[in-house]
Amino acid sequence: xxNITQTQSDSVADSAQHLFSNKTYLDLLVVGVTIAVTxxxxxxxxxxxxxxxxxxxxxxxxxxxxxxxxxxEWHTLSQWAKRFGEIVYLRVFGxxxxxxxxxxxxxxxxxxxxxxYSDRPITPPMMEMAGFANSLTVMGNNSDYRLRRRxxxxxxxxxxxxxHQPTQIRETHKLLRKYLESPESWLLDTKYTIGAIILDIVYxxxxxxxxxEWVEIGERAGTNFQRSVKPGAWAVDVLPILRYVPTWxxxxxxxxxxxxxxxxxxxxxxxxxxxxxxxxxxxxxxxSMVSRYLExxxxxxxxxxxAIMDMASDAYGGGVETTLSSIYGFxxxxxxxxxxxxxxxxxxxxxxxxxxxxxxxxxxxPYIEAIAIEVGRxxxxxxxxxxxxxxxxxxxxxxFLPEGSLVIPNIWGMCHDEETYENANVFNPDRFMNxxxxxxxxxVHDPRQMVFGVSH
Ligand code: HEM
Numbered sequence: 001x002x003n004i005t006q007t008q009s010d011s012v013a014d015s016a017q018h019l020f021s022n023k024t025y026l027d028l029l030v031v032g033v034t035i036a037v038t039x040x041x042x043x044x045x046x047x048x049x050x051x052x053x054x055x056x057x058x059x060x061x062x063x064x065x066x067x068x069x070x071x072x073e074w075h076t077l078s079q080w081a082k083r084f085g086e087i088v089y090l091r092v093f094g095x096x097x098x099x100x101x102x103x104x105x106x107x108x109x110x111x112x113x114x115x116x117y118s119d120r121p122i123t124p125p126m127m128e129m130a131g132f133a134n135s136l137t138v139m140g141n142n143s144d145y146r147l148r149r150r151x152x153x154x155x156x157x158x159x160x161x162x163x164h165q166p167t168q169i170r171e172t173h174k175l176l177r178k179y180l181e182s183p184e185s186w187l188l189d190t191k192y193t194i195g196a197i198i199l200d201i202v203y204x205x206x207x208x209x210x211x212x213e214w215v216e217i218g219e220r221a222g223t224n225f226q227r228s229v230k231p232g233a234w235a236v237d238v239l240p241i242l243r244y245v246p247t248w249x250x251x252x253x254x255x256x257x258x259x260x261x262x263x264x265x266x267x268x269x270x271x272x273x274x275x276x277x278x279x280x281x282x283x284x285x286x287x288s289m290v291s292r293y294l295e296x297x298x299x300x301x302x303x304x305x306x307a308i309m310d311m312a313s314d315a316y317g318g319g320v321e322t323t324l325s326s327i328y329g330f331x332x333x334x335x336x337x338x339x340x341x342x343x344x345x346x347x348x349x350x351x352x353x354x355x356x357x358x359x360x361x362x363x364x365x366p367y368i369e370a371i372a373i374e375v376g377r378x379x380x381x382x383x384x385x386x387x388x389x390x391x392x393x394x395x396x397x398x399x400f401l402p403e404g405s406l407v408i409p410n411i412w413g414m415c416h417d418e419e420t421y422e423n424a425n426v427f428n429p430d431r432f433m434n435x436x437x438x439x440x441x442x443x444v445h446d447p448r449q450m451v452f453g454v455s456h
Contacts, residue, residue, distance in 0.1 A: 050400035053087040053098065056080065063091035070233065074383040077101065078413035087399060093238050096405040098390070102417065103445070106409045106454040109396065110388060114455050119389040120145075121406050124237040129258035130228035131265035134310045135317070137229075137386050148311045151303070155201075155289045156315070165359050167200045173356065178210075190327055195219070198319045202312050203272050204279065204288030214272065221268045221313070222321050224261040269313045273305075289315065322381035329379030330371070333427045340429060344368050366440045370429035373440075376415075377447035378427050383412035385453060414450045421445075 056067045068090070069076050080088045081101025090097040100106045110117050119141040123133050132138065136152075139145040154160075175193040179186055188211070195215030196207040205214060228234070234254060236242040247255050272290075279285035280294060293301070293308045334341045347367045348357060357365065387406045394401040416424040421431060421444065434441040 048395075048400070050395050050398060052402070053089040053399045054084040055089040055099075056084075058091050061093070063093055063095075064097075065092045068092070070230070074410055074412035077384070077408075077410040078416065081410065081413055087396065087401070096402055098401055098405045098407050100407065100409045101413050103414045103420070103450055103454070105396065106414065106450070109394075109401075109407065110409060110453075110455040113394065116391045116394060117388050117407055118455060119391050121387050121389045124229070124234070125240045125243050126228045126234040126237050126254075126258065127225075129236070129243060129255070129262070130224055131258075131262035132225055132228060134306075135225070136311075136314045137318075140389075141391075144307070147303075147307050148314070151289075151293060151307060151311045152315060155292065162359070164197075164201050167197055169358070171197045171200070176356070186331070187328075190331075191215070191219070191324055194320050194324045194327070198316050198323075199272075200286065200288070202289045202315050202319075203276050204286035204291050205272070205275065206286065217264065217268050217271070218316050218320060221261075221265050222317055224257075224264065225317060226321075228258070228261065265313075268316075269309050272316075273309045273312065325379065325381045326375055330375045333371075333375065333378070337427060340371065340427070344371055366438065367429065367433065369440055370432040373432050373442075373447060374427060374429040376451040377421065378415070380411045380415050380447075380451045382451075382453075383410075385409040385411050388455070409450070409454055411450050411454075415447050 056064055058064050059066060067076075077088070077099050078101065080099065086100065086102040086105045088099040088101065090099060100109065120138050122140075123138040127133065127135075127138055136145060136148055139148070171193050175189055178189045178193075182189070192207070192210060192212060192215050195218060196212065199205045199207060199212075199214055199218070207215065236254065243255075245252055245255070247259075276285060276288065276290045277294065280291055285291045290308055290312050293303050294305075297303055297305075334344075344367055347365055351357065351361050351364045362369065385408065387408050390401060390403055390405045390407055393403045415421070418424050430437070431444055432440055432442060
């Protein structure tokens with residue numbers, strides 16, 4: 001497992017990129033694909049006299065593939081929203097995309113018209129090959145998805161979330177002690193703490209070392225997920241037939257990556273699940289999401305084990321990186337803005353002068369709440385949301401929205417919209433405080449309605 005070095009795995013991306021940009025391959029494809037794509041464009045460009053939303057001019061065959069940057073693409077998507085409007089249409093080969101640039105439209109389509117906007121894109125071949133076909137994020141809107149969603153909500157919905165507070169408090173206190181003792185390792189200590197919290201809530205697993213192997217395994221799976229989901233990064237997503245090329249051919253480092261990822265994913269999903277089962281057998285299991293559903297089954301329930309396993313690994317995968325990036329964003333802002341930090345400290349000193357705060361203090365700490373909201377706005381954990389798929393032809397304000405389009409909410413763009421948030425690039429928690437500065441005021445628009453996804 002560990003014989004794949006960083007250099008080797010980096011070369012996977014390079015070789016995939018090379019393959020993708022290899023002109024010879026493309027030249028060979030041009031003739032065959034032209035006919036299909038031309039027909040597709042013609043079909044997709046209008047319906048009932050309505051026009052597709054505007055967007056950057058697509059290139060021959062590849063469409064807008066080269067217009068979409070690989071890193072921090074949300075900046076480009078935001079510029080397009082300013083230039084073309086609230087819905088921008090893109091095409092990468094035959095894949096249609098609708099980029100939503102405003103909360104107004106995202107709310108109308110993804111939430112109010114959720115019945116036809118809740119599907120997910122057909123699993124890209126690379127995700128499947130890398131072992132992520134069963135992730136909620138790529139699962140269609142079918143009964144398997146709804147079962148997993150229900151399992152997730154039963155354990156994490158707002159009304160029951162308080163039950164996870166003791167774990168959060170315990171691990172956070174440990175982290176604060178580490179910050180004091182070895183401030184230089186804050187980055188890793190924070191990461192392992194978030195991993196420890198989610199591992200406990202999901203699997204009842206208590207980390208015992210500072211650098212726990214299950215956090216490592218989960219992190220590696222998360223990195224592989226992010227690499228395999230990147231639109232436009234993998235040739236096999238555009239030409240699925242490539243999945244059958246043997247690994248001894250040149251430029252197939254991406255296939256080795258996929259095989260390695262699948263193996264690691266199996267260890268993460270099956271291994272952690274088996275660990276809970278074993279602990280339950282031995283009577284040492286801590287209550288967790290997995291033990292709860294296994295107990296339900298012992299008492300006559302019939303939840304398929306595979307659904308429990310998938311959901312547990314999704315909760316872990318969905319929870320760690322997002323929470324971590326918010327905490328890193330918070331720490332960054334506190335180091336950059338000393339006056340904000342001091343104001344927050346003064347509020348804390350007022351409410352709990354001789355102890356650490358608890359969740360019960362939250363309502364009495366509005367400025368700190370405003371900082372948390374502003375961190376989410378300024379640095380949304382999932383800047384482009386997770387793509388949805390439009391299930392049938394639709395229209396919006398005179399524009400034609402074709403069936404099968406990937407619908408991408410540019411959450412970062414919405415959170416940095418100057419019309420909603422004045423000086424949007426400035427970190428300013430006061431935008432969420434009332435004039436007296438003693439209570440939260442969300443009249444400017446609560447970014448949490450976007451940061452955690454627009455559909456509900
Ligand atoms: C700052 C923290 C977080 C942010 C910014 C965030 C953001 C998001 C966003 C934007 C989506 C896509 C929603 C959609 O497509 O409609 C999502 C989905 C999801 N999140 Fe989070 N999330 C956070 C924390 C968590 C945590 C702590 C967990 C688990 C305990 C979690 C589990 C999930 C799951 C399982 C999904 C997929 C839901 C689905 O496909 O139906 N997230 N999250």
